[in-house]
Amino acid sequence: MILVFASAANIFSKPVLTSLLVGGLLAGLPLMFTALGETISERAGVLNLGLEGMMLAGAYTGFLGAYYLHSATVGFVFGALGGMIGALFMVVLCVWLGLDQIVVGIAITLAGEGLTSVLQGAQFGTTYPRLGAPTLASIPLLDRIPVVGPSLFNQPPIAYVCFVLAGLMFWAFRSTNIGLNLKAAGEKPEALDAAGVSVIATRSWAALATGALAGVGGAYLSIVAAGVFTPMMTQGQGYMAIVIAMLARGKPIWVVGASFLFGISLSIATALQLAGINISTDLINMLPFLTIMVALIIFGRRAYLPPGLAVPYVRGMR
Amino acid sequence: MSDGVIPAHPTDVVENVPPPVGDNRQERLPRSRRAAALRDTLIRSVVPVILALVAGGVLLLILGTNPLKFYASVWQNGVQNGSWQDSAMLAAPLLLIAVGLILIFRANIWQLGYDGQYLLAAVLVTGLGPHITGLPSVVFWLVLFLLTALVGAIWTLVPALLKAYYETNEIITTLMMSFVGIDLANILVKGPFQDPTVNIPQTRTIPSNLMLPSIPGTRVDIGVIVAVIAPFLAYWLLTRTAFGLRLHVLGANPRAASHVGINVKRLIINSFLISGAFVGLSAFVDILGVWGYVRSNWNPAYGDTVIPFVFLARLNPLAVIPFIAFFAILSNGGDLAAANTNVPTDFLLVLVALILLFMTVIEYFGRQRDLGQSYLPPGLKQVFSRPIIPRRRGTREVNS
Known part of the structure; x- marks a missing residue:
């Protein structure tokens, strides 16, 4: 009994709190990148089920870039390119040729899983070379906030990029023509076409942007979070990102919040261990998915998807 | 006209037949067209x-x-020297999952939660099975048969209800339930179903006399027969019953389905339950036919690899049989071939x-x-020549 009380008190201790917040943030970052990407393409009417494969492609190419060229930044660029290669299939097959987005999405996921694993095996065999620890950048002043400041505002630079990106997307969706075009491509592609904007081009750029962001999300996993590329390292995070994007209903700010929450549920295991509570890892692994199910049951009524989603656009066809 | 017979131009009849339901097409088309359709x-x-x-x-x-060497090795390890029997036993669960997926894909519902359904059913068989070994073997099998079907069906219930009542995207819900199911299966293996006599996390083993018997003269268990019956049952269900027709209408146009008086909600839920039941049965065949126990973190992920063949068979439960046979050989032989040739x-x-x-x-x-169109997709040429937003008031394009 005393033991239980002691550990309950530990939950609110400083190391546990910081590990929960920082862990949630770090675990949520790849989700945030990927879900932000999915938000773009869902808005434009492309359901991207290949996200998992694109993340893995990005994780692999990003790792290669960082490993051979010794720079995390180069790694992230490579990661974005890797994700875009996956997205290119989506663009050509689904957007240009109008093939089934679900089938192609599943194919991209399988190809990403298989190909990265095969290439990794062919290259490194059963050894998994590690990258050095990522460099951190701290924000002046904010990192002086007591308790959480030093750890929360002292992150790898890519973390700040993510938040800037979310802000940019918020602005772009709200008050630029790009945002309007994307929305029209998902809501009523005929109207966009009638207005003289190419639906195909809009959706192509959206899908490519999604691939790039998913690639960066994957690269984050291999370069910063793990420092190593292992086959299937995304473990369903691509699917989680799709759910986050759907729950956020196309709103970047909601994506940030939801990703942070899921990040916390991903990182809660470490925090609980620090607090001296031992819970089965399977239960912990289950938490994010269970959270999503509960969220879907509660908010199910209000889930909203654009009517043009997953419907290929062919001019003059209804 | 007075005799009530509407004369129709013979070619009109052939040309204007709407795409028929199921496989009635072959009965209506003339021989040459049937051959052409078959060739296509x-x-x-x-x-x-x-x-x-x-x-x-x-x-x-x-x-x-050397790819030739690899594929030859696949053939040797998948078919020759009696290894076709292992391929057949691998094909059994794959076939049942394929049937489960075909039935629900026909309704244009994307049930992708097969992994969780399979594993939960598998774990419950190995968890419950060793406790009811006192039953006569036929009753034992019947109980577990129903149990697996029930478990598979129940695990689709939440996505089914969400889809039927809130139109929540079933891809997401079934995938999430699948992940939850996989973790729950692990918890069960490590917890209540843990075999107390061993240290590694695994369930008790089904006694060998209660495993499904082999077909005489082979190592192949009779579960394979169950698996082969399933596609025929599904074929009958889809082409000869009202349920199959309703499923088809729902898949073609959900709005039309509700307009012709189909209870769409009930149909969605039923198709989920049936699909889940077939996926659950794959665990019955697989565990009682081959494995006998379940280890923690074990997930053969059959469904992922079944999906392409379901599509290749054009959602026809009979056509899926040769494809699954092909894949079972490829998979069974490929695992060994990969090990022999150092390919992951x-x-x-x-x-x-x-x-x-x-x-x-x-x-x-x-x-x-x-459609008689050109092979080049329309708009392919000008796709990237256009800016993402039109140029207005002299502003240059802002590309992503």
Whole structure:
């Protein structure tokens, strides 16, 4: 009994709190990148089920870039390119040729899983070379906030990029023509076409942007979070990102919040261990998915998807 | 006109027949057209497989493995020297999952939660089975048969209700339930179903006398027979019953379905339950036929690899049989071939993905030919020549 009380008190201790917040943030970052990407393409009417494969492609190419060229930044660029290669299939097959987005999405996921694993095996065999620890950048002043400041505002630079990106997307969706075009491509592609904007081009750029962001999300996993590329390292995070994007209903700010929450549920295991509570890892692994199910049951009524989603656009066809 | 017979131009009848339900098509078409349709189907189904094998071979070459040697090794380890029996036993659960998926895909519902359904059913068989060994073997099997079907069905219930009442995207809900199911299965293996006599996390083993018996003269268990019956049952269900017709209408147009008086909500829930039941049964066949116990973190992920073949068979439960047989051989032989030639086993995933991609491309060309259109997609040329937003007031384009 005393033991239980002691550990309950530990939950609110400083190391546990910081590990929960920082862990949630770090675990949520790849989700945030990927879900932000999915938000773009869902808005434009492309359901991207290949996200998992694109993340893995990005994780692999990003790792290669960082490993051979010794720079995390180069790694992230490579990661974005890797994700875009996956997205290119989506663009050509689904957007240009109008093939089934679900089938192609599943194919991209399988190809990403298989190909990265095969290439990794062919290259490194059963050894998994590690990258050095990522460099951190701290924000002046904010990192002086007591308790959480030093750890929360002292992150790898890519973390700040993510938040800037979310802000940019918020602005772009709200008050630029790009945002309007994307929305029209998902809501009523005929109207966009009638207005003289190419639906195909809009959706192509959206899908490519999604691939790039998913690639960066994957690269984050291999370069910063793990420092190593292992086959299937995304473990369903691509699917989680799709759910986050759907729950956020196309709103970047909601994506940030939801990703942070899921990040916390991903990182809660470490925090609980620090607090001296031992819970089965399977239960912990289950938490994010269970959270999503509960969220879907509660908010199910209000889930909203654009009517043009997953419907290929062919001019003059209804 | 007075006799009530509406004369119709013979060619009109042939030309204007709407795409018929199920496979009635072959009865209505003249012989030459039937042959042409069969040829088209063969081309659309077999060519992607061949192309994928060729492309996979190129990848093997790049990796420094002789593809001919690899494929020969697949044949040796998958078919020859009695190893076809192992392939057949692997095909059994795959076939049942394929049938479960076909039934619900026909309604245009994307039930992708097969992994969780399979594993939960598998774990419950090994968890409950060893406690009821006192029963006569036939009753034992019947109980577990019903149990697996029930478990598989129940695990689809939440996505089914969400889909039926809130139109929540079933891809997401079934995937999430699948992940939850996989973790729950692990918790059960490590917790209540843990075999107390061993240290590694695994369930008790079903006694060998209660495993499904083999077909005389082979190692193949009778579960394979159950698995082969299932596609025929599904075929009958889809083409000869009102349920099949309703499913087809729902898949073609949900709004039309509710307009003709189909209880769409009930139909959605029923199709989920039936699909889940078949997936659950795959665990019955697999565990009682081959494994006998379940280890923690074990997940054969049958469904992922079944999906392409379900599509290749055009959601026809009979046509899926040869495809599953092909894949079972490829998978069974490929695992050993990969080990022999130092290729990662995940190469098979690449092969499956390639089949899917080639399939969609072939499908596209076939569709274009039917419509009499050019092979080049419209708008391909000017796609990237246009800015993402129109230029207004002299502003230059802002690209992503």
